[in-house]
Amino acid sequence: MDWMAWTWPTAAFFGVIALLLITFTILAIKFPETPRTGILRIETTRGDRLFITLLGSAFINLAWLGLVGANQPYALILCLVYAAAVFRWV
Amino acid sequence: MDKTPNQKAWFLVLPVLVLVAFSAVIPLMTVVNYSVQDTFGGNQFFWAGLEWFDELLHSERMWDALGRQLLFSAIILAIEVPLGILVALNMPKKGVWVSVCLVLMSLPLLIPWNVVGTIWQIFGRVDIGLLGHTLAALGIEYNYTQNTLDAWITVIVMDVWHWTSLVALLAYAGLQSIPDAYYQAAKIDQASRWKVFRYIELPKMMGVLMIAILLRFMDSFMIYTEPFVVTGGGPGNATTFLSIDLVKMALGQFDLGPAAAFSIMYFLVILLISWVFYTVMTNLDKKGS
Helix, strand or coil, X not given: CHHHCCCHHHHHHHHHHHHHHHHHHHHHHHCCCXXXXXXXXXXXXXXXXXXXXXXXXXXXHHHHHHHCCCCCHHHHHHHHHHHHHHHHHC | CCCCCCHHHHHHHHHHHHHHHHHHHHHHHHHHHHHCEEECXXXXXXXXXCHHHHHHHXXXXXXXXXXXXXXXXXXXXXXXXXXXXXXXXXXXXXXXXXXXXXXXXXXHHHCCHHHHHHHHHHHXXXXXXXXXXXXXXXXXXXXXCCCHHHHHXXXXXXXXXXXXXXXXXXXXXXXXXXXXXXXXXXXXCCCCHHHHHHHHHHHHXXXXXXXXXXXXHHHHHCCCHHHHHHCCCCCCCCCCCHHHHHHHHHHHCCCHHHHHHHHHHHHHHHXXXXXXXXXXXXXXXXXXX
């Protein structure tokens, strides 16, 4: 695996994503997903909302880096707020 | 009768999963690893954190390339979609000419990208190219290697020449699927040609048009070969689109770290746009049914 140039932070990053995917798969098996329509007026399932959360979080992090440029971990707090909002209202 | 859910079938998807992991997921993970490090070759890496992302987000080079890319995609969509619809509307609906038209329309689509680039590269040359030579003979100054506007016009006309057929063929397929009854009803109501188009043909074509727009947007947003062959990104950086810039950075300068960060941002933008298109398309389908 040397050629992949692993680092601890990137390994942790992918670990978290893998964990999220596994959790949501187990959730989907235990409690089957029912689509609903939220403020975006599109039908979303739990998995869709996870996708919107992850993609949005990537952009939030980039925007923070570009506009604020310091204290990057605070962007993660913003992402959590965003995630909660997505799961509540989208 | 209710179907019994059987999740075991998911195991049949395993081979695809392995294939995708091998060809897409693992390389993408490697790119993420590269994006936070610096290397001077020899597979030795040094931690750089978010430095490359920070640098790129504040670099004029990337924003300019993104601006050019968006402008290019917007221009070719604004030309190819209406033109494709117009061509489709004027194509014969019955008879032998249908096959002739279909074959003619699909010809440009069958030509490989680098060949299209080479054709236009020679076609536009002032010394030996038909187009360049004719324009020069007419007294029109045209030189795509030195003039920015000429380079842009050449690249755009080339793309229109190459890909309008795709939009036309998709729109044609959409038009062919409209039952005659709709037209008869419009005739009884004495609807004008415009109203027939606006209220019958356009809504019925919407599904395929969205696919055409998505395909053309994605392809134009990732365009590399044709402008690379024709202009090489020049004059100066005038036609350096995102992928051309990325290749320059990754393979020309061998700046793997910044290029990886660039790739990830490029990928995120494409992912976002694809998702928006996909969502709009599936919602249209749901409304339609």
